[in-house]
Amino acid sequence: MLESKAIRGLRTAWLEERGASGRPLLLFLHGCPDSAQTWQPQLDYFHSQRFTVLAPFARGIGDSEPAPDSGRYGRDAIALDHLEILRALDPSGQEKVVIVAHDIGGIHAWHLARLLGNRLAALVLVNAPDLSQMARRLTQARQVLKSWYIALFQLPLVPEALLSRWEAQLIARAQEKTGMPRDTPVTIAPFLSVHHHEAARVNALVERFLEEKVR
Amino acid sequence: MSPEIDLDSFRKSQRLAYECALAVRAELKEGWTEKQTAKLMDTWLRDFGVKAFFHKSFAWFGERSRFRNFSNYLHFLPSDRRLRAEDVVILDTAPILGGFTSDIGYTFSLQPNPGLERAMRLLRAMRAQIPKLFESQLRTDEIWKKIDLDLKSSGFDNCHEQYPFSVLAHQVHHVPLSNWPGLTIPFSLHAYWSILSRGLKPELLGPGSVCKKQGLWAVEPHLGGEGFGAKFEEILVVEDGGRAYWLDDDVPHLRPA
Numbered sequence: 058m059l060e061s062k063a064i065r066g067l068r069t070a071w072l073e074e075r076g077a078s079g080r081p082l083l084l085f086l087h088g089c090p091d092s093a094q095t096w097q098p099q100l101d102y103f104h105s106q107r108f109t110v111l112a113p114f115a116r117g118i119g120d121s122e123p124a125p126d127s128g129r130y131g132r133d134a135i136a137l138d139h140l141e142i143l144r145a146l147d148p149s150g151q152e153k154v155v156i157v158a159h160d161i162g163g164i165h166a167w168h169l170a171r172l173l174g175n176r177l178a179a180l181v182l183v184n185a186p187d188l189s190q191m192a193r194r195l196t197q198a199r200q201v202l203k204s205w206y207i208a209l210f211q212l213p214l215v216p217e218a219l220l221s222r223w224e225a226q227l228i229a230r231a232q233e234k235t236g237m238p239r240d241t242p243v244t245i246a247p248f249l250s251v252h253h254h255e256a257a258r259v260n261a262l263v264e265r266f267l268e269e270k271v272r
Numbered sequence: 273m274s275p276e277i278d279l280d281s282f283r284k285s286q287r288l289a290y291e292c293a294l295a296v297r298a299e300l301k302e303g304w305t306e307k308q309t310a311k312l313m314d315t316w317l318r319d320f321g322v323k324a325f326f327h328k329s330f331a332w333f334g335e336r337s338r339f340r341n342f343s344n345y346l347h348f349l350p351s352d353r354r355l356r357a358e359d360v361v362i363l364d365t366a367p368i369l370g371g372f373t374s375d376i377g378y379t380f381s382l383q384p385n386p387g388l389e390r391a392m393r394l395l396r397a398m399r400a401q402i403p404k405l406f407e408s409q410l411r412t413d414e415i416w417k418k419i420d421l422d423l424k425s426s427g428f429d430n431c432h433e434q435y436p437f438s439v440l441a442h443q444v445h446h447v448p449l450s451n452w453p454g455l456t457i458p459f460s461l462h463a464y465w466s467i468l469s470r471g472l473k474p475e476l477l478g479p480g481s482v483c484k485k486q487g488l489w490a491v492e493p494h495l496g497g498e499g500f501g502a503k504f505e506e507i508l509v510v511e512d513g514g515r516a517y518w519l520d521d522d523v524p525h526l527r528p529a
Contacts, residue, residue, distance in 0.1 A: 065319040133315040140299050150298065172308070174301030 070120035088160020286374035326366035338501030360500035377505030406516035429496035
């Protein structure tokens with residue numbers, strides 16, 4: 058079920074299914090280029106096991122309104138969003154939380170985990186080192202070469218230009234390298250919106266791609 | 273005080289600051305650091321459109337809430353001190369919302385604390401008394417001394433004595449260029465301009481200051497108990513005719529626990 062609320066002035070959406078009380082909340086944080094729907098198989102499975110599950114759409118993705126400035130994409134702002142979503146489900150703030158996170162969702166998961174304190178029951182990370190671990194790895198040439206795309210996405214204008222020009226080829230390439238089925242909807246644009254301010258325009262480009270190539 | 277002063281906008285700024293403190297309090301957990309807490313407050317306020325601050329947010333835990341062993345300015349800055357379950361907490365933040373400055377202080381503990389409850393009772397009594405002091409014939413330095421005497425005779429220490437210039441209160445104003453964050457370390461260029469452009473002394477209510485009472489004052493009595501400090505801070509309006517009243521009576525430290 059899709060839920061949403063205004064969080065500090067911005068519409069924020071998440072998928073949610075309520076389970077039995079007394080069980081930890083399972084919070085799924087997606088990566089890039091993904092959305093909350095990426096976790097649907099996990100949401101369905103764990104809900105069938107009577108857990109309450111929720112998966113936020115990251116800022117600027119799906120029904121989560123993009124932010125007017127880059128500050129809202131920072132770790133603290135995202136953590137405040139997640140805390141407020143958790144409070145919407147659990148006003149008491151007492152339920153234990155299990156965080157499952159992938160990719161950049163894992164960066165936010167590490168940060169949120171520190172803030173949850175003893176409310177955190179478990180942290181499950183898929184390909185998501187902490188920033189301090191990543192910083193150590195970036196002292197190695199091999200990791201720097203593998204992470205070239207992170208540097209690319211920090212540049213203004215260049216990522217948007219590349220995606221506009223070669224979006225289908227880039228997505229197909231990403232699918233080929235990762236083994237993702239060709240018919241999986243891919244939302245590269247929202248990732249760019251995390252780093253730049255072109256969310257609405259880039260999202261429109263991707264929607265056009267999906268209509269032409271996938272549907 | 274100019275009759276055109278937009279009290280509603282100052283009230284809006286102050287209410288936002290208190291909402292921030294309450295929102296962060298709701299999430300605060302054992303193990304958080306003062307730095308983390310203060311940073312989250314700043315983020316929360318920026319997300320509501322605050323671009324500039326009179327000063328950045330402060331969070332003081334436990335013995336640091338009474339400034340124990342603070343010997344220089346840097347000690348006041350939020351530290352890596354982690355919150356313990358039994359700590360008293362002070363959150364202090366001063367956003368400038370659309371040019372309107374507010375400065376609040378909010379004290380609480382995560383667990384019941386009889387010492388803090390006694391301190392808050394005294395602070396609430398002081399809150400009721402302060403407008404009358406401003407309306408009386410007492411000079412501003414005499415107001416400072418009266419508050420100092422009252423809290424010491426109640427068995428507490430005077431912690432606002434350790435603030436810069438030992439201020440019990442400072443004036444707040446509408447500031448220009450509030451969309452420009454400027455430099456905030458932790459007081460902002462807006463704060464320095466606001467105070468210095470009006471001559472410094474008339475803006476600060478300290479033990480030796482004799483200045484006019486009219487204007488908007490951020491009043492912050494801060495007392496020290498055994499191992500903790502407690503304060504409130506909010507805006508007092510003093511009109512040209514001498515009438516004094518708090519900008520807002522719907523503040524957290526007056527609400528039932």
